[in-house]
Amino acid sequence: MDSTTRQEHSDARRSGFVDIGAAARASGVSAKMIRHYEETGLVPRPGRTAAGYRIYRPADVHTLRFVKRARGLGFSMAEIGKLLALWNDRRRASSEVNRLAMKQVADLERRIAELETMRRSLVELVRCCRGDHRPECPILDDFAREDIP
Amino acid sequence: MDSTTRQEHSDARRSGFVDIGAAARASGVSAKMIRHYEETGLVPRPGRTAAGYRIYRPADVHTLRFVKRARGLGFSMAEIGKLLALWNDRRRASSEVNRLAMKQVADLERRIAELETMRRSLVELVRCCRGDHRPECPILDDFAREDIP
DNA sequence: CTTGACCTTCCCATCATGGTAAGGTCCAGA
DNA sequence: TCTGGACCTTACCATGATGGGAAGGTCAAG
Numbered sequence: 324m325d326s327t328t329r330q331e332h333s334d335a336r337r338s339g340f341v342d343i344g345a346a347a348r349a350s351g352v353s354a355k356m357i358r359h360y361e362e363t364g365l366v367p368r369p370g371r372t373a374a375g376y377r378i379y380r381p382a383d384v385h386t387l388r389f390v391k392r393a394r395g396l397g398f399s400m401a402e403i404g405k406l407l408a409l410w411n412d413r414r415r416a417s418s419e420v421n422r423l424a425m426k427q428v429a430d431l432e433r434r435i436a437e438l439e440t441m442r443r444s445l446v447e448l449v450r451c452c453r454g455d456h457r458p459e460c461p462i463l464d465d466f467a468r469e470d471i472p
Numbered sequence: 473m474d475s476t477t478r479q480e481h482s483d484a485r486r487s488g489f490v491d492i493g494a495a496a497r498a499s500g501v502s503a504k505m506i507r508h509y510e511e512t513g514l515v516p517r518p519g520r521t522a523a524g525y526r527i528y529r530p531a532d533v534h535t536l537r538f539v540k541r542a543r544g545l546g547f548s549m550a551e552i553g554k555l556l557a558l559w560n561d562r563r564r565a566s567s568e569v570n571r572l573a574m575k576q577v578a579d580l581e582r583r584i585a586e587l588e589t590m591r592r593s594l595v596e597l598v599r600c601c602r603g604d605h606r607p608e609c610p611i612l613d614d615f616a617r618e619d620i621p
Numbered sequence: 622c623t624t625g626a627c628c629t630t631c632c633c634a635t636c637a638t639g640g641t642a643a644g645g646t647c648c649a650g651a
Numbered sequence: 652t653c654t655g656g657a658c659c660t661t662a663c664c665a666t667g668a669t670g671g672g673a674a675g676g677t678c679a680a681g
Contacts, residue, residue, distance in 0.1 A: 342627080342628075343627090343628075343629095344626090344627065344628080353669080353670085354627095354628090355669070355670065355671090356668080356669070356670095358629095358630095359668080359669080372628095372677095374628080374629090374676075374677055374678085375628080375629060375630095375676085375677090376627090376628055376629080376677080376678095377628085377629090385616065385618070388616075388618070389615045389616050392614070392615045392617070393615055394668090395590070396590045396593060396594050397587065397590045397594075399667080399668095400667075400668075406612070406615065409609075409612065410612050410615070410616065412607075413607060414607060415607050415609070416604065416605045416606065416607065417601055417602060417603055417604060417605075417606055417607060417608060417609035417611075417612075418603040418604055418605065420601065420603075420609045420611050420612055421598060421601050421602075421603030421609075421611065422603075424594055424597060424598045424601070424611050425598055427594060428591060428594050428595055428598060431587050431590055431591040431594070432591065434587055435584055435587045435588060435591065438546065438580050438583055438584045438587070439584060441544070441545045441546045441580055442577060442580040442581060442584065444545060445545050445546075445573055445576060445577050445580065446577055448573060449570060449573045449574055449577060452566055452569065452570050452573070453566060453570075454566055454567040454569075454570030454571075455565065455566060455567055456565045456566075456567065457565065457566055458561075458562060458563060458564050458565065458566060459566060460558075460564070460566035460569045460570075462566075462569050462570065462573050463555070463558065463559050463566075463569055465541070466538045466541045466542055466555065466559070467534065467537075467538050467559065468537075468541070469534070469537070491658080491659075492658095492659075492660095493657090493658065493659080502638080502639080503659090504638070504639065504640090505637080505638070505639090507660095507661095508637080508638080521646095521659095523645075523646055523647085523659080523660090524645085524646090524659080524660060524661095525646080525647090525658090525659055525660080526659085526660090543637090548636080548637095549636075549637075
């Protein structure tokens with residue numbers, strides 16, 4: 324069993340495998356998060372050395388980079404799981420990926436609009452407030468309004 | 473002691489006090505969050521009836537509405553704490569409030585820019601992807617790129 | 622053989638919010 | 652007066668993605 328699933332650390336490195344620290348540096352995903360992704364099933368469990376160290380193949384690091392990139396575009400873990408499945412499915416239809424991406428664009432737009440609404444209101448309040456040493460403050464007055472339920 | 477700090481439920485209501493459910497409906501803050509704000513010290517501990525029910529004065533409900541409005545503009549709990557302190561300080565300088573509000577505007581703009589960057593990248597990818605039944609997919613190809621560290 | 626860098630697991634914290642469970646209270650209607 | 656249902660109480664757990672730290676094992680260079 325050990326000969327197939329467990330190797331010595333030095334053997335593993337000679338075979339082009341890396342430990343979690345190197346995988347983290349190479350993928351941009353922290354070691355902490357790599358373990359987390361493994362625990363939640365987002366990425367497969369890697370092999371282990373005889374001492375219990377995780378060992379990652381180049382393809383595993385590639386997967387982590389994929390996750391990193393998708394995270395950078397704001398996809399949730401659940402959506403990234405779907406994207407990974409499509410990535411690993413050679414018979415996928417690109418329309419499926421396209422659909423997920425468009426859903427994500429819509430979600431981003433929703434969040435942007437929400438923040439933009441806040442920003443507009445707040446900018447207006449700041450504009451109305453003199454901002455001097457005196458206590459009169461339209462900003463606080465607005466927050467304290469009773470007439471907008 | 474009971475005569476000053478504890479009252480019967482019905483007495484409290486006759487005096488214009490409300491229980492947590494009514495305070496929640498009147499302020500828009502859920503009962504759950506009202507208790508949470510109390511626990512974290514954001515809002516003062518209300519009085520209690522003899523049976524241990526929280527009772528809120530109109531001013532307390534007013535404070536909760538203030539919190540609700542500030543939350544709606546994206547302020548964090550910590551910032552709202554500062555705003556409440558300024559609101560309760562009649563000698564405050566409005567410049568202080570203005571400064572907090574401008575900081576919040578800057579933070580909103582930072583978050584908007586971040587999401588906007590994501591959106592732009594993703595829209596470009598979607599544009600490049602035919603989205604048909606075939607597996608070729610520039611979106612996945614981008615996610616899998618090795619050349620952007 | 623020591624030292625320091627790295628690995629392992631396990632637990633806790635964030636932030637704002639919601640859920641649930643077990644038990645007590647209030648009030649209106651029969 | 653009893654009862655049912657709406658409401659309150661506390662206490663604990665969960666979210667999502669991330670980080671921090673402790674306690675202990677492993678590896679490699681000097």
